[in-house]
Structure formats: C-alpha cells, structure tokens
Amino acid sequence: MRYGNLDGKVAIVTGSARGIGKASAQLLAEAGATAIITDINIEGARTAAREFASAGLKAGAFHLDVSSEASVKETLAEVYETYKSIDILVNNAGILDPAVSIPEMTQEKWDRMLAVNLRGMQFCSQHALPYMTKKPGGKIVNIASQAGQLGGFLAGVHYTAAKGGIIAVSKAYARYCAQFQINVNCICPGFMLTDMTRDRNDDPQIVPLKRLGTALDVAKAVYFLATDFSDYITGATIDINGGFYLR
Numbered sequence: 001m002r003y004g005n006l007d008g009k010v011a012i013v014t015g016s017a018r019g020i021g022k023a024s025a026q027l028l029a030e031a032g033a034t035a036i037i038t039d040i041n042i043e044g045a046r047t048a049a050r051e052f053a054s055a056g057l058k059a060g061a062f063h064l065d066v067s068s069e070a071s072v073k074e075t076l077a078e079v080y081e082t083y084k085s086i087d088i089l090v091n092n093a094g095i096l097d098p099a100v101s102i103p104e105m106t107q108e109k110w111d112r113m114l115a116v117n118l119r120g121m122q123f124c125s126q127h128a129l130p131y132m133t134k135k136p137g138g139k140i141v142n143i144a145s146q147a148g149q150l151g152g153f154l155a156g157v158h159y160t161a162a163k164g165g166i167i168a169v170s171k172a173y174a175r176y177c178a179q180f181q182i183n184v185n186c187i188c189p190g191f192m193l194t195d196m197t198r199d200r201n202d203d204p205q206i207v208p209l210k211r212l213g214t215a216l217d218v219a220k221a222v223y224f225l226a227t228d229f230s231d232y233i234t235g236a237t238i239d240i241n242g243g244f245y246l247r
C-alpha cells in the first residue's frame with residue numbers, strides 16, 4: 001500500500017475495549033500498527049486484544065483510567081517501556097450521563113464528566129508528547145461529539161461542555177504540536193449506534209442519510225487522521241454525522 005500503511009507504528013487508543021475505540025484500534029491494526037487497547041475495563045481490553053491476535057493483528061492490552069493523571073503517566077510509561085515507541089494517540093474514552101437538565105446539574109456530575117471526557121484527553125496528550133516528540137510524524141486524534149457543536153440536546157450540559165472543550169483544546173494542541181510535525185485533529189460523531197447510546201433508541205429518520213452511524217463509520221475517519229493521508233491537515237474538526245449538522 002502506497003499510503004495509509006502503519007507498519008511499525010504503535011497506536012494507543014483510549015477506551016477501546018468496545019465501541020468506537022475498539023473499531024478504531026482494529027482498523028489501525030489492520031493497517032499494520034500495534035494497537036494498544038487501553039480501558040478502565042481491563043478484562044474487556046484483554047478480550048479485544050486476544051480477538052485481534054487471533055485475527056493475526058498486533059495488539060496489547062493495558063489498564064488505563066483517563067480521569068487519573070497517575071494512571072495515565074503509569075500506563076504511557078509501561079507502553080513505551082514495552083514497545084519503545086508511541087506514534088499515534090486516539091483520545092476516545094468517554095462517558096455519557098443520560099440527559100441531565102440544567103436545573104438538575106450537580107457539582108459531582110459536572111466534575112466526573114469533565115474529568116473523564118475533557119481532562120482525560122489533556123493529560124493523555126500532555127504525557128504522551130515526551131514520547132511522541134522523539135520523532136516527527138506523530139498523530140493525535142480526539143473524539144468529540146456533535147453535542148459540542150449543537151448544544152447537546154440529548155446529552156447533558158456537562159457532556160456538551162466537555163465535547164465543546166475537546167474541539168477547542170484540539171486546536172490549541174494542533175498549534176503547539178506543529179513544531180514537532182505532529183498533527184492533531186478532532187472528530188465529531190453524530191448519532192452513532194453503540195452500547196453507549198443503544199437504550200436511547202435514536203430515530204434514524206432524523207438523519208439525512210436515513211441511518212444511525214456505526215463505530216466503523218468513525219473508525220474510518222480515525223484511520224484517515226492517523227495515517228499519512230492527513231499529513232497536511234491539523235487543527236481540523238471532521239463531522240461524521242450523516243448530514244445531521246451541516247456547518
């Protein structure tokens with residue numbers, strides 16, 4: 001393959017025991033990368049890594065709680081010690097707190113959401129950079145949401161704040177990381193059918209393409225942004241929403 005080959009690259013995907021993270025890790029591994037499956041659910045991560053290995057893909061599983069800076073530092077050090085490189089970071093781990101209306105918001109709910117969905121990407125990126133800057137060509141991909149663009153009518157204001165924050169912080173990282181030839185981009189998925197949203201029974205008819213998105217739909221964009229296909233793209237926000245939100 002002339003472009004898009006990830007042979008020899010080490011790709012960390014946070015929250016990749018299932019869903020969008022797992023689908024992304026799989027596409028990166030199919031392109032040749034060693035997929036580092038990290039999740040707070042270590043059993044799920046190990047199961048995913050075993051599945052990948054039995055399909056002939058290179059994968060490792062590590063416990064990671066993105067809301068804990070200590071866990072982030074420890075896991076990144078362990079991954080680097082094991083694989084001697086970190087080339088790609090996909091900040092995907094996230095939680096959804098079923099729509100909490102503004103009057104119902106509590107400090108506890110707000111802080112937990114921001115700790116996982118926004119602070120997580122900050123500390124994973126900050127602490128991955130000393131490893132990633134050892135050579136040019138690194139890629140950081142951040143998973144935000146159309147909730148951060150639209151005000152999050154199906155998610156709480158705390159989820160909206162975190163996802164809007166990811167869009168903004170991705171641009172700050174893009175500016176900073178350009179000096180290292182590291183690209184940083186952001187993806188805003190729309191109505192995707194995953195374990196996170198299954199109980200919500202979203203109506204596909206509200207989406208112009210008349211279907212809900214899949215984890216694979218997002219993974220394809222992650223792959224594009226994690227490879228040399230995107231070498232001259234940085235600070236961008238890519239919408240994967242079936243045409244629901246047109247900017």
Ligand SMILES: NC(=O)c1ccc[n+]([C@@H]2O[C@H](COP(=O)([O-])OP(=O)(O)OC[C@H]3O[C@@H](n4cnc5c(N)ncnc54)[C@H](O)[C@@H]3O)[C@@H](O)[C@H]2O)c1
Binds near residue numbers: 196197
């Ligand atoms: N599904 C959607 O419709 C949708 C839409 C827009 C954005 N997103 C975003 O995409 C990302 C993935 O969503 P998904 O639908 O695959 O969700 P999911 O719930 O299926 O998967 C999320 C994964 O993150 C892990 N995780 C949760 N907290 C963690 C923590 N503190 N540290 C490490 N891992 C943790 C979970 O164990 C799980 O494996 C999330 O950031 C989500 O906000 C999803």
